[in-house]
Amino acid sequence: MSYFEHHVFFCCNQRPEDEACCAKHGAQELQAYAKSRIKALGLDGAGKIRINKAGCLGRCDEGPVLVVYPEGVWYTFIDQEDIDEIIDSHLVGGKIVERLKLA
Amino acid sequence: MSYFEHHVFFCCNQRPEDEACCAKHGAQELQAYAKSRIKALGLDGAGKIRINKAGCLGRCDEGPVLVVYPEGVWYTFIDQEDIDEIIDSHLVGGKIVERLKLA
Numbered sequence: 573m574s575y576f577e578h579h580v581f582f583c584c585n586q587r588p589e590d591e592a593c594c595a596k597h598g599a600q601e602l603q604a605y606a607k608s609r610i611k612a613l614g615l616d617g618a619g620k621i622r623i624n625k626a627g628c629l630g631r632c633d634e635g636p637v638l639v640v641y642p643e644g645v646w647y648t649f650i651d652q653e654d655i656d657e658i659i660d661s662h663l664v665g666g667k668i669v670e671r672l673k674l675a
Numbered sequence: 676m677s678y679f680e681h682h683v684f685f686c687c688n689q690r691p692e693d694e695a696c697c698a699k700h701g702a703q704e705l706q707a708y709a710k711s712r713i714k715a716l717g718l719d720g721a722g723k724i725r726i727n728k729a730g731c732l733g734r735c736d737e738g739p740v741l742v743v744y745p746e747g748v749w750y751t752f753i754d755q756e757d758i759d760e761i762i763d764s765h766l767v768g769g770k771i772v773e774r775l776k777l778a
Contacts, residue, residue, distance in 0.1 A: 574747040575734075575742075575747065575749060579742070579744070579747075581684065581727070581729060584730075617733075618733070622732070622733055624684070624729050624730050624731075624732065625729065625730035626684060626727050626728065626729045626730070627687075627727050627728035627729070628727075629725070629727065630720075630721070630725055631678075639678075639682070641682070641744035641745055641747065642744055642745045642746070642747045643745070644677040644678065644682075644744065644745045646678060
């Protein structure tokens with residue numbers, strides 16, 4: 573069994589001004605939002621859900637991106653509404669959000 | 676199939692001076708070392724291996740720690756020799772390094 577049921581990594585890398593980069597699309601703020609929402613739901617901790625910051629995940633052109641392990645599902649997102657849908661549908665409900673999923 | 680065959684996250688979080696923290700045990704330097712070694716082996720990139728920095732992975736007392744996904748195997752490590760063993764045995768050879776593995 574995985575140490576965390578879902579381990580989520582937000583790309584929070586910051587690139588130079590003229591390059592594509594998740595951090596320019598609010599990734600850090602939305603990571604903080606997701607973390608606080610999971611905590612408020614009482615779903616953080618071992619055996620449950622962890623929301624992490626990560627360095628560059630290597631998919632800059634498709635960003636902002638996050639990845640959910642161990643299932644290895646990648647998402648892009650725009651705003652809190654998208655993050656809420658990923659939390660409610662996937663992390664809590666176990667149903668992948670197809671409209672935000674990356675190949 | 677996973678976007679990366681192995682996606683490795685090193686806890687590189689920095690805590691206040693009087694608290695346990697992976698960064699105080701050379702995590703950042705060893706992450707950089709692992710990344711450069713995987714690149715030198717020609718094993719970095721989509722479909723292959725990615726070595727990432729991450730924020731606090733929540734296992735401070737067992738640190739320094741890293742986690743390999745999608746398999747969800749956690750390791751602790753001391754030096755380059757340990758990192759080489761994780762790379763050669765697990766990431767390249769597919770054989771978990773039991774002596775460094777965390778429960």
